[in-house]
Amino acid sequence: MANLAVRLTPGASSDRMDGWDVDAEGRPVLKVRVRARPVEGEANEALIKLLAKALRVPKSAVVLQRGGQSRTKMIDIAGLSNDEMRTRLTGL
Incomplete structure (x- = not known):
């Protein structure tokens, strides 16, 4: 199971x-923006939908x-190791 830290910005102009x-604290964090509001x-x-697709x-x-x-x-992402997750996200 892979673990991913995300810094989410809601209310963006596009999902990306x-x-x-x-x-x-020096840990890597993936910056993500979504159109949806935090309601x-x-x-x-x-965020979950975007990550699953990516x-x-x-x-x-x-x-x-x-x-x-x-x-x-x-x-947490089931079915992927941390290395597999990083490889798939690096290609985006």
Whole structure:
């Protein structure tokens, strides 16, 4: 199972991944923007959908572990190793 830290920006003009950044503690974080607003979990659902499509896994394989109300989220991806996940995201 792969673990992915995401910095989510809701209310963007388009759904897209803006590449990698580093958080305050030096950990890699994927910057993602979604059109959905942070209302009733809509932005989180849009994030899961975007990640599943980009990683070519079913939506059920992408699980929000932490950060449901935060901009920084921890995502688990079933069926992929951390290396496989990074390889698939690097090609985008």
